[in-house]
Amino acid sequence: MLVYHKEYEEFLVKLRDAGVVHIAEKMSGSAETPELQSLLAEYNRCEKIIKRLESVSSENSSTADNCKNASLMIEKSEELFAHLEQLNQEMQSLDKDIATMSVWGSYDNALIEKLKSAGYNVGFYLVSAKGFDPEWSNLYNAIVVNTIASKSYFVTVTPCGMDFEIEAETARLAARPLAELKKAYSDVTVNIVAVNDQLKSCAEEYLPVMRAYCKDLQGRIEFSKVALDGEKVSGDKLVLLEGWVPEEDRKALETMLKNESVFYELSKPTPDDDVPIRFKNNAFFRLFEPICELYMLPKYNELDLTPFFAPFYMIFFGLCLGDMGYGLVISIASAMMLMFMKKGNSMIGYARLALTLGVSTILCGSLTGTFFGFNMYEWNIPFLDWWRDNVSFAAMNPETGKLNDPNDALFNLALILGGVQICYAMVLKIVNQIIQLGFKYSIATIGWLIIILATVAMMYIPSLPMSVLYALYAIGGGGALLYNSPGKNIFLNIGIGLWDAYNMLTGLLGDMLSYIRLFALGLSGGVLAAVFNNIAVQMSPDIPVVGSLVMVIIFLFGHCLNIFMNTIGAFVHPIRLTFVEFFKNAGYEGGGTAYKPFKR
Numbered sequence: 001m002l003v004y005h006k007e008y009e010e011f012l013v014k015l016r017d018a019g020v021v022h023i024a025e026k027m028s029g030s031a032e033t034p035e036l037q038s039l040l041a042e043y044n045r046c047e048k049i050i051k052r053l054e055s056v057s058s059e060n061s062s063t064a065d066n067c068k069n070a071s072l073m074i075e076k077s078e079e080l081f082a083h084l085e086q087l088n089q090e091m092q093s094l095d096k097d098i099a100t101m102s103v104w105g106s107y108d109n110a111l112i113e114k115l116k117s118a119g120y121n122v123g124f125y126l127v128s129a130k131g132f133d134p135e136w137s138n139l140y141n142a143i144v145v146n147t148i149a150s151k152s153y154f155v156t157v158t159p160c161g162m163d164f165e166i167e168a169e170t171a172r173l174a175a176r177p178l179a180e181l182k183k184a185y186s187d188v189t190v191n192i193v194a195v196n197d198q199l200k201s202c203a204e205e206y207l208p209v210m211r212a213y214c215k216d217l218q219g220r221i222e223f224s225k226v227a228l229d230g231e232k233v234s235g236d237k238l239v240l241l242e243g244w245v246p247e248e249d250r251k252a253l254e255t256m257l258k259n260e261s262v263f264y265e266l267s268k269p270t271p272d273d274d275v276p277i278r279f280k281n282n283a284f285f286r287l288f289e290p291i292c293e294l295y296m297l298p299k300y301n302e303l304d305l306t307p308f309f310a311p312f313y314m315i316f317f318g319l320c321l322g323d324m325g326y327g328l329v330i331s332i333a334s335a336m337m338l339m340f341m342k343k344g345n346s347m348i349g350y351a352r353l354a355l356t357l358g359v360s361t362i363l364c365g366s367l368t369g370t371f372f373g374f375n376m377y378e379w380n381i382p383f384l385d386w387w388r389d390n391v392s393f394a395a396m397n398p399e400t401g402k403l404n405d406p407n408d409a410l411f412n413l414a415l416i417l418g419g420v421q422i423c424y425a426m427v428l429k430i431v432n433q434i435i436q437l438g439f440k441y442s443i444a445t446i447g448w449l450i451i452i453l454a455t456v457a458m459m460y461i462p463s464l465p466m467s468v469l470y471a472l473y474a475i476g477g478g479g480a481l482l483y484n485s486p487g488k489n490i491f492l493n494i495g496i497g498l499w500d501a502y503n504m505l506t507g508l509l510g511d512m513l514s515y516i517r518l519f520a521l522g523l524s525g526g527v528l529a530a531v532f533n534n535i536a537v538q539m540s541p542d543i544p545v546v547g548s549l550v551m552v553i554i555f556l557f558g559h560c561l562n563i564f565m566n567t568i569g570a571f572v573h574p575i576r577l578t579f580v581e582f583f584k585n586a587g588y589e590g591g592g593t594a595y596k597p598f599k600r
Helices: 005-018 034-055 070-104 109-117 135-140 178-229 247-258 289-295 306-321 324-340 348-365 382-390 407-436 439-460 466-482 490-514 516-539 544-585
Strands: 002-004 120-128 143-148 151-159 231-233 238-240
Touching: 002 005, 005 178, 005 238, 005 247, 034 070, 034 178, 070 143, 070 178, 109 120, 135 151, 289 306, 289 348, 289 544, 306 324, 306 348, 306 407, 306 516, 306 544, 324 348, 324 544, 407 439, 407 490, 407 516, 407 544, 439 466, 439 490, 466 490, 490 516, 490 544, 516 544
Parallel strands: none
Antiparallel strands: 002 238, 120 151, 143 151, 231 238
16 A cells, blocks of 8 residues: 555554554554654553552443543552552551560650669660570669560660670660550551552542543554554655455455555465464364464464364363363353353353363263262263263173273373374375475375375284285385475485484374373373372261361362362373474474454
């Protein structure tokens, strides 16, 4: 877009109203302009006061329609907070002085001055209780006032001018006696309560206005930054502005531009362009977008892997937590959060994700039948018995008459899921390479995938003819060794292929072993749950009511601790498998920029 410099700001207002263009950041102007500096400083000041007012108020109303008198409100709030800080410092100082003087009790400084006028000095000392010499009572009229923590606090009354040395530490005294300090402390406490009440009243009145003001400042800052992204050309008479618009919004933007006195040109992006990206996932996969954002956004010309890792992440979380009771707790807590959250709350997406992961934990926990550390398949409930024998890994063994140990099946499941996800990632890598570079660049990856699948087929299909197996190895090996770097010398390709073969074989082994953590975390969580149950039973005394109460307290504390620790592990370790094993084998590069349209 090419705009006449005098019409530039007016044009930006209209462009902001359109709200569909992501401006390419160039900042050809100085980012340190006085106007922008002033706006940023005022914004930070306003945001800081809003946070402090929110901390003293439970008011959660939306923003006001206007931000009139916001500056005066900020100034008054700052004065109140400064006064409150001063009072708190004074209270801390008084607290220390009171602690210092409390060992001496209440006394009147006027009486000490009278003694001095009469020719006697009063000295204040402290010494270890064993270090106090009874002779001091005769020599210096020493009187022990208090003994605290093996220390004796005593005073001496000696004639003025008497020069003596005593093996004791001179006490540090406050400027005021204890009674005055306590009175001052009480006054400061009353003042703090009064200032806090004022701040609460101010918060109710000021917060909506300040939020509106903060939002207005944010818009002005964004406007100023975009204004600096324009590049001055033709002797500063014209301003060149570049940006990105989604294909679906192109016609609306063109209609707006045609009505303005600007020259514009629309073109498709090239592979070298840093095109901003916007996720386009359905409601379910959208829940997992924050997890992808923890790593990096995908580039414009590569696949968004969110829909592809979401089902795996959900299963992995459930296996790591692995207890139906814990999944039930997470599901109920998430459902209650969703019930009480207002529409538009930014935490709704996270609550829905937690509910989804809680349901997954219930389903994965049913494979072993673990419910708060107990084996619920031993309860002889008809439905649970049917589920145990037809779905779970703990089916009744007809030969022994006992339940099968599900741990072997879980271990194998973890490895199978790892193999499936790695192969799935390689398929996505092939698709990515074809989209970004062309088919010939994907041949090496296709070759490795054929080799892996042929090896799996050899292990699980004994009837597979060896000739077919050799043919698959030849096709896969040829692609992996001879076509890993299209366009380069064949000998160089072989050298690179051999190095890739070493990395691939060692990397695949390490990647597969990483998935054992799914089994290990689920097993450790179940063992801890069972341990807490045993502790609760064994440590409860044989007193009817008290025993039950102690057992419930230990049970609740132990399982709350276990849920907290295991939930963190169940969240982090599947992320690790996703970011390292899955993204690496999928050839995910990332580094994309989020689409942020210039709008109000």
